[in-house]
Structure formats: structure tokens, C-alpha cells
Amino acid sequence: MATRRGDTLIFSDPPVIASHAAVGGKKEGEGPLAAGFDELRADNSFGQSGWEAAEAELQLRAARLCLKKAQITEKEVSLVLAGDLQAQCTASNYAMRALGIPYAGLFGACSTMAEALGLGAALCSAGMADGLLAMSSSHFCAAERQFRTPLSYGAVRTPTAQWTATAAGACLLRPTGPGVGIRAVTFGRVQDYQIKDINNMGAAMAPAAAATLLHYLRDTHSEPQDFDAIYTGDLGHVGSQLFRELLAAEGLLLKNHVDCGCILYDAEAQSVKSGGSGAGCCAAVLCAHILPRLERGTQKRLLFLATGALMSQTTFLQKESIPAIAHLVELWAPKKEGTA
Amino acid sequence: MATRRGDTLIFSDPPVIASHAAVGGKKEGEGPLAAGFDELRADNSFGQSGWEAAEAELQLRAARLCLKKAQITEKEVSLVLAGDLQAQCTASNYAMRALGIPYAGLFGACSTMAEALGLGAALCSAGMADGLLAMSSSHFCAAERQFRTPLSYGAVRTPTAQWTATAAGACLLRPTGPGVGIRAVTFGRVQDYQIKDINNMGAAMAPAAAATLLHYLRDTHSEPQDFDAIYTGDLGHVGSQLFRELLAAEGLLLKNHVDCGCILYDAEAQSVKSGGSGAGCCAAVLCAHILPRLERGTQKRLLFLATGALMSQTTFLQKESIPAIAHLVELWAPKKEGTA
Incomplete structure (x- = not known):
């Protein structure tokens, strides 16, 4: 329950x-x-x-x-x-x-x-x-x-x-058994900072990530340092910078932030510009990297905060701005006796 | 629960x-x-x-x-x-x-x-x-x-x-209080009868409606006549006929079937061919017609079985067939003392 x-x-x-x-x-x-x-x-x-x-x-x-x-x-x-x-x-x-x-x-x-x-x-x-x-x-x-x-x-x-x-x-x-625990979830609210550049999704989504994280921290009386890492997905390098600036403006200094879009590729060697994105990016980083770390016990408690840009090619051509949303789940390493 | x-x-x-x-x-x-x-x-x-x-x-x-x-x-x-x-x-x-x-x-x-x-x-x-x-x-x-x-x-x-x-x-x-009760829900499985005609959604969706209804009836040990009506949305006239034929082949004679797409418009006077459709069709028929009838007590217990065609313009142009799904909710008239 x-x-x-x-x-x-x-x-x-x-x-x-x-x-x-x-x-x-x-x-x-x-x-x-x-x-x-x-x-x-x-x-x-x-x-x-x-x-x-x-x-x-x-x-x-x-x-x-x-x-x-x-x-x-x-x-x-x-x-x-x-x-x-x-x-x-x-x-x-x-x-x-x-x-x-x-x-x-x-x-x-x-x-x-x-x-x-x-x-x-x-x-x-x-x-x-x-x-x-x-x-x-x-x-x-x-x-x-x-x-x-x-x-x-x-x-x-x-x-x-x-x-x-x-x-x-x-x-x-x-519902139960061995595995990484999902301790909490925060469903996001749509944010729109009037970004209209379809080649800058990070900027459109950063405010949504910040808003949901702030809601979660307020709702649970927690602080960023309570977590081994706060993973966003996928703001890329540009959006990550904006995300941290938006939180800094709220008095929060994020030292444990990692963006899935920034770690899936080697930005320079693989020419991916601002980083990775797509619904499969943070999903794959979660399954290939984050969950294994929790299972190994390298990390104990973290936030997985996935962001989405909610426009279409049609609304873009109609010169609408890009609304965005972010949903958050809190993940816990498996209990020792139940580790897979 | x-x-x-x-x-x-x-x-x-x-x-x-x-x-x-x-x-x-x-x-x-x-x-x-x-x-x-x-x-x-x-x-x-x-x-x-x-x-x-x-x-x-x-x-x-x-x-x-x-x-x-x-x-x-x-x-x-x-x-x-x-x-x-x-x-x-x-x-x-x-x-x-x-x-x-x-x-x-x-x-x-x-x-x-x-x-x-x-x-x-x-x-x-x-x-x-x-x-x-x-x-x-x-x-x-x-x-x-x-x-x-x-x-x-x-x-x-x-x-x-x-x-x-x-x-x-x-x-x-x-969770509780006055209003129409949602007694049960059946989430559908994707069905595909190899229909490729984007102008015949009713035929593509009828198998999904039949499959979900059969699952529900089996899961709850109920029969079609236990309900004042079985509303589908939106098979139209062509799809409704196919839906009843598919059920007849399973030995079920449906006498209380009404399709939202067949009642939103006057098919002949309003030139809507096989009837209404769209995600707003059964949603509006539910809110404008079905729920008021339950609230008045004209109907006591019914099924609302909404169907969706899951293709896109791209998959259609790629000559893919049209998969479909149907989800079902069982609705009950408000209890007398709690009627709004």
C-alpha cells in the first residue's frame, strides 16, 4: 500500500x-x-x-x-x-x-x-x-x-x-521478493518555459525535471545529499546545466547529479552533440547501468527522474512552444538477504 | 481493494x-x-x-x-x-x-x-x-x-x-461516495485479424472487443444477459455486425449490444456512413448518455467496452495490418441512498 x-x-x-x-x-x-x-x-x-x-x-x-x-x-x-x-x-x-x-x-x-x-x-x-x-x-x-x-x-x-x-x-x-525496491513515485505536472527550438529539448525539459524534483523533496522532507545519485533522463549536457542552474536558484546545490543522456555515449568521440535522448535512452541506462549498480550495492538509494518533451512535429510547425513533463521514482538497493 | x-x-x-x-x-x-x-x-x-x-x-x-x-x-x-x-x-x-x-x-x-x-x-x-x-x-x-x-x-x-x-x-x-460505481475492469490484449483498410476500423477493432468481452465473461462467470446493456465504442455499424457475428460463433447471442458510434449520430440524416468514432466519441457518449441513464436508474448494471485501432499513418503506408485493443469497465448505478 x-x-x-x-x-x-x-x-x-x-x-x-x-x-x-x-x-x-x-x-x-x-x-x-x-x-x-x-x-x-x-x-x-x-x-x-x-x-x-x-x-x-x-x-x-x-x-x-x-x-x-x-x-x-x-x-x-x-x-x-x-x-x-x-x-x-x-x-x-x-x-x-x-x-x-x-x-x-x-x-x-x-x-x-x-x-x-x-x-x-x-x-x-x-x-x-x-x-x-x-x-x-x-x-x-x-x-x-x-x-x-x-x-x-x-x-x-x-x-x-x-x-x-x-x-x-x-x-x-x-509486489514483493528479491530485487531493487521502488520506494516512492512522483507524477509530474506539465511545465512550459516557452522553448520553441526542436533542436534544444534539454532546455525545454529542464524546468520539468526541476519542478518534479522540488515536489518530491518537499513531499518527503528529503535533501539531494540523501541520495547516492540523482539520475535524470535525458537532459543532455545543455539541459543538465540548465537543470542545475534552476535548482541553484532555489538554493539547492546538486553535487550528485548524473544525466542518462550524458553517460550513454562518449559525447566527443561519438559526435552526439549535447548527448543521448529518446524514450529508450534512460530506459536502457536504467537497465544496463543503474539497476546493476544498485544490485551490486555500489549505490544504495537514488532517484530516477525521466523527462519528456510533449510536442509533435505538427505543433512545432504551428509554432507552439514545447511543454515538458518529468516523473520520478525512488529506488533502493535490494536488502542483503534478498539480493538476487 | x-x-x-x-x-x-x-x-x-x-x-x-x-x-x-x-x-x-x-x-x-x-x-x-x-x-x-x-x-x-x-x-x-x-x-x-x-x-x-x-x-x-x-x-x-x-x-x-x-x-x-x-x-x-x-x-x-x-x-x-x-x-x-x-x-x-x-x-x-x-x-x-x-x-x-x-x-x-x-x-x-x-x-x-x-x-x-x-x-x-x-x-x-x-x-x-x-x-x-x-x-x-x-x-x-x-x-x-x-x-x-x-x-x-x-x-x-x-x-x-x-x-x-x-x-x-x-x-x-x-475512492468512495455518491456516483456510478466502477465494479470491475478488464485490460485487453492486442488482436490483429490482418485488416489493412484504414477506412474500415470497425472490422479491425471488432475482434479486440470480442476477445476482451469473452475474457471478462469467463473471469467473472457472467453472461451477457446479466447486463442492461453492453456498450461498445466505437465499432460503427460494420464493426458492430462483425462483433456480434464473432460472439455468435462462440455461442453467445448478444441482444443488449449498443455501439456508441451508432448512437452519437443519425447515420442516414447526418451522412456519417458506418457511424461515429474517435477517442472522444465513446468518451462523450459515456458522459452525455450512459452515465446519466445509470444515475437516473434507467439502467442498473452495464459494460462499457472501448476499442482502439493501434496503427499510425506510417505503419499504414508501410502496408502493416491494423492491430486493435479493447478495454472494459463494468458500471453500476449509484446506490439509492447515495444517488447524486
């Missing part, structure tokens, strides 16, 4: 992430976190005939690997919460066609993984789901033609632009 | 729909259900400069009317679950920018209203939300250019085509 304080739900018996898997493409396999991935493919088409179908395959593989690691079958999963960046979330929809499990689709853009973990933890903790899959994906090539221009146009990237990850992450949640 | 049986959650203390509102456009105001709407506008632009923004305004008005009828403010709402048909769900995102309440975005295409009610009921029943808004919208003009062709092309409509409603519905959920 849970206690509500402000915008935050605190679980008295934290549900757990019992298993997780990360799958990535070529560039992810050349990055600093490659060793943590469960599967990496040099061929970004994943054997499919289009980028959209490739992303569905990516998400499906992450889901199946996650279930395999937990040694359970699809039949033992009560519900899947999933979403992605494609119009009408088709990567998730087509992945779910193959999986055949009850499915509630989410849209939170790049915040989807935290949204899925938050809603999933609530349902698990209330005994309303036993095995529950939370997952999200993105694909560089599908996203570029969705939001910017098709790759073959060869458009030049600006220094503030982020690189959409070709990656997926999937987590199996359970 | 809830008991899980198969794909179905049954709430021992049903959360309630404490308040609801429906807003519609010109054609909805000329249809048979006009009298039940809370607001109807002859101008489908809703004072905005684009159709996408008009839909955001439509959803925002439904939300505000719903809160006004419940005599509460935004501050008293814990969470909003909302979604729509636009790419990246921008109608909901921009409506939520104005509302400023914690928000978890959903994508279930035209099944979104049942998905929101189902997840919302689960959260309310577990004490994790007090006031919770579940809402959805669609706009004819935004949907036509999103999924087919811009209106100004003057494309001819096929007999199987449905008319996307310019409408929104919003429900305020509470």
Missing part, C-alpha cells in the same frame, strides 16, 4: 524490479555502457524492413530477455505498461501484438519509463498485478524522420541537439 | 464516477444525443487557430466543466489520466499544460477512455488518488489530416468509413 504526500506516493512495502533487460544498437554498443547491455546489434534494422518495425522488434527483444532472465513466461505477466516516441506509439503496439499480454499503452515521450515504473509500482503494491512489465524504446532513424527530417536529407545537427538512442529497456515488477 | 481473476480486476469497494462532463462540436449538436451534452459549440475551431489546438481546448473545457459540476478546484485532483489520437497525444499534453495537475499520459487510441477509467479506478480503489480525472478527446478535422487526408482535398468516404467525433468526455473518479 501507499501513503500520499502532495504529489508523491510512498510505498510502505516497496514493490520490486525483479528482472530487467536492455537492448541497444550499433552506436550504443560503441559507447561507455556497452558492457551492461543484455544484447547489442551492429545492424540497426534488427532484421526488419523499416525503422518503425525495427523499434518494435527492439522492444520485443528487451521484453523477452527480461522475462527469460526472470525465468517466467508471458502467461505469468498480468499487465504491460509501455510506450514510445512514434506517432500513435506503434513500436509498443506492434511489440504487444507479438507478446499477447494485457496491455495499457502510455505516452510520456522520453519520460515513459519512469511513468511506467510509477504506475506499475502502484498497481503491484496494491496487489492488482503480480508480474508487470514496464518498458520503453526509441530508435534513432524512426525518431529523426518523425520529428526532424529523414536521415537521407543529411541535415546538419546543432550543438544543442541530442542523439535519439536506438535502445529499449524492460523491467519486470513484482 | 481488488481481486484479480484472469485479466479482470474486481473491486470489493467500487470507486465511483462522482462527476462527468461532455463537450461536443457542431455535428454532435445536431445528433440524437445533443440534449445530454454539457456544452456544444457550433464553431469547431473552439476559438483556436488550428484544429489540434481546438481539440486541446475541447478537452480542457470538458475537464473544467467536470470539476465545476463536482464543485472542486484543480488543486483537489491528485492525478489526471488522459490521451487522444493526435501524434504524441498533443491534445491532452496542451490541455494539461493549462490545467497544471500531475498527469500520466495514456495512449489507447479510441479505447483510451476505458483505459483511463480502468487504471484510475485501480489507483482510487487502492487509496492512491483521491480526485482523479479520466478523460479523452478527438477532433474530426485533426484526425482526418492525421490519418487520412486534409479536409480540403475533399476525399470521398467509403461506406465502411466512420466519422471521427469532435468531442471530449471527462470523469472525476473518487
Whole structure:
């Protein structure tokens, strides 16, 4: 069960992430976190005939690997919460066609993984789901033609632009048992600082990350230094700087902030400009890097704060500003006796 | 709390729909259900400069009317679950920018209203939300250019085509108190019968509606005649026929089936071909017609089974078939002493 304080739900018996898997493409396999991935493919088409179908395959593989690691079958999963960046979330929809499990689709853009973990933890903790899959994906090539221009146009990237990850992450949640605990969740409110540059998502999303973190800290009477790390996903280098400045203006000095978009790639060697992004970026960094650290006990308690930019190509062309949202989950290392 | 049986959650203390509102456009105001709407506008632009923004305004008005009828403010709402048909769900995102309440975005295409009610009921029943808004919208003009062709092309409509409603519905959920009870929810599994005709959504969605209904009936040991009505949304005339045939093949004769898409418009007089559709269609029919009937006691117990087609314009052009999903909620008339 849970206690509500402000915008935050605190679980008295934290549900757990019992298993997780990360799958990535070529560039992810050349990055600093490659060793943590469960599967990496040099061929970004994943054997499919289009980028959209490739992303569905990516998400499906992450889901199946996650279930395999937990040694359970699809039949033992009560519900899947999933979403992605494609119009009408088709990567998730087509992945779910193959999986055949009850499915509630989410849209939170790049915040989807935290949204899925938050809603999933609530349902698990209330005994309303036993095995529950939370997952999200993105694909560089599908996203570029969705939001910017098709790759073959060869458009030049600006220094503030982020690189959409070709990656997926999937987590199996359970009401109890061994695994990383989800201690709390804060669902965000939409923020809009009137950013209109579709090549500067970090600036659009930083205010949402700051707002949700401030809500969480106020609701739980905690301070940034209570955590081994505060992971955002994915503000990139430009957005991370703005995020820390916004918090500094509120009197908070963040010394333990890490952005998933800044660690998935080597920004300089891999020419990703401001860093990684996409609904699959923080989902994969969570599964390939953050959760393993908690499982090893390298970190004990941290925040995972995923941000999403909520515009579309249509609203961008209509000169609308970019609203953004951020959802937060608090994660705890497994108890010693229950460590997987 | 809830008991899980198969794909179905049954709430021992049903959360309630404490308040609801429906807003519609010109054609909805000329249809048979006009009298039940809370607001109807002859101008489908809703004072905005684009159709996408008009839909955001439509959803925002439904939300505000719903809160006004419940005599509460935004501050008293814990969470909003909302979604729509636009790419990246921008109608909901921009409506939520104005509302400023914690928000978890959903994508279930035209099944979104049942998905929101189902997840919302689960959260309310577990004490994790007090006031919770579940809402959805669609706009004819935004949907036509999103999924087919811009209106100004003057494309001819096929007999199987449905008319996307310019409408929104919003429900305020509470854990307890006066209002229509949400007794159970069944989250659907994706079905795909290899339909590829984007002008025949009813055929693509009918199998999903049948599959979810069969799961629900099996999980709860109930029969179709246990209900005053089984409302689907939105199969239209073509899809409804297929839905009843699919069930007949399973030995179920449905005599109490009503499709929201078949009652929102007068198909012949209003030239809507196979009927209404869109995420706002069944949401508005629920709020303008179904819930008032339950509140008056004309109906006591019914099923609301919303269906969604999960393709995009991109997957359609890639010649992918159309996967579909249906989510179901069981609704009960308010107890006599608690009738609003």
C-alpha cells in the first residue's frame, strides 16, 4: 500500500524490479555502457524492413530477455505498461501484438519509463498485478524522420541537439521478493518555459525535471545529499546545466547529479552533440547501468527522474512552444538477504 | 481493494464516477444525443487557430466543466489520466499544460477512455488518488489530416468509413461516495485479424472487443444477459455486425449490444456512413448518455467496452495490418441512498 504526500506516493512495502533487460544498437554498443547491455546489434534494422518495425522488434527483444532472465513466461505477466516516441506509439503496439499480454499503452515521450515504473509500482503494491512489465524504446532513424527530417536529407545537427538512442529497456515488477525496491513515485505536472527550438529539448525539459524534483523533496522532507545519485533522463549536457542552474536558484546545490543522456555515449568521440535522448535512452541506462549498480550495492538509494518533451512535429510547425513533463521514482538497493 | 481473476480486476469497494462532463462540436449538436451534452459549440475551431489546438481546448473545457459540476478546484485532483489520437497525444499534453495537475499520459487510441477509467479506478480503489480525472478527446478535422487526408482535398468516404467525433468526455473518479460505481475492469490484449483498410476500423477493432468481452465473461462467470446493456465504442455499424457475428460463433447471442458510434449520430440524416468514432466519441457518449441513464436508474448494471485501432499513418503506408485493443469497465448505478 501507499501513503500520499502532495504529489508523491510512498510505498510502505516497496514493490520490486525483479528482472530487467536492455537492448541497444550499433552506436550504443560503441559507447561507455556497452558492457551492461543484455544484447547489442551492429545492424540497426534488427532484421526488419523499416525503422518503425525495427523499434518494435527492439522492444520485443528487451521484453523477452527480461522475462527469460526472470525465468517466467508471458502467461505469468498480468499487465504491460509501455510506450514510445512514434506517432500513435506503434513500436509498443506492434511489440504487444507479438507478446499477447494485457496491455495499457502510455505516452510520456522520453519520460515513459519512469511513468511506467510509477504506475506499475502502484498497481503491484496494491496487489492488482503480480508480474508487470514496464518498458520503453526509441530508435534513432524512426525518431529523426518523425520529428526532424529523414536521415537521407543529411541535415546538419546543432550543438544543442541530442542523439535519439536506438535502445529499449524492460523491467519486470513484482509486489514483493528479491530485487531493487521502488520506494516512492512522483507524477509530474506539465511545465512550459516557452522553448520553441526542436533542436534544444534539454532546455525545454529542464524546468520539468526541476519542478518534479522540488515536489518530491518537499513531499518527503528529503535533501539531494540523501541520495547516492540523482539520475535524470535525458537532459543532455545543455539541459543538465540548465537543470542545475534552476535548482541553484532555489538554493539547492546538486553535487550528485548524473544525466542518462550524458553517460550513454562518449559525447566527443561519438559526435552526439549535447548527448543521448529518446524514450529508450534512460530506459536502457536504467537497465544496463543503474539497476546493476544498485544490485551490486555500489549505490544504495537514488532517484530516477525521466523527462519528456510533449510536442509533435505538427505543433512545432504551428509554432507552439514545447511543454515538458518529468516523473520520478525512488529506488533502493535490494536488502542483503534478498539480493538476487 | 481488488481481486484479480484472469485479466479482470474486481473491486470489493467500487470507486465511483462522482462527476462527468461532455463537450461536443457542431455535428454532435445536431445528433440524437445533443440534449445530454454539457456544452456544444457550433464553431469547431473552439476559438483556436488550428484544429489540434481546438481539440486541446475541447478537452480542457470538458475537464473544467467536470470539476465545476463536482464543485472542486484543480488543486483537489491528485492525478489526471488522459490521451487522444493526435501524434504524441498533443491534445491532452496542451490541455494539461493549462490545467497544471500531475498527469500520466495514456495512449489507447479510441479505447483510451476505458483505459483511463480502468487504471484510475485501480489507483482510487487502492487509496492512491483521491480526485482523479479520466478523460479523452478527438477532433474530426485533426484526425482526418492525421490519418487520412486534409479536409480540403475533399476525399470521398467509403461506406465502411466512420466519422471521427469532435468531442471530449471527462470523469472525476473518487475512492468512495455518491456516483456510478466502477465494479470491475478488464485490460485487453492486442488482436490483429490482418485488416489493412484504414477506412474500415470497425472490422479491425471488432475482434479486440470480442476477445476482451469473452475474457471478462469467463473471469467473472457472467453472461451477457446479466447486463442492461453492453456498450461498445466505437465499432460503427460494420464493426458492430462483425462483433456480434464473432460472439455468435462462440455461442453467445448478444441482444443488449449498443455501439456508441451508432448512437452519437443519425447515420442516414447526418451522412456519417458506418457511424461515429474517435477517442472522444465513446468518451462523450459515456458522459452525455450512459452515465446519466445509470444515475437516473434507467439502467442498473452495464459494460462499457472501448476499442482502439493501434496503427499510425506510417505503419499504414508501410502496408502493416491494423492491430486493435479493447478495454472494459463494468458500471453500476449509484446506490439509492447515495444517488447524486
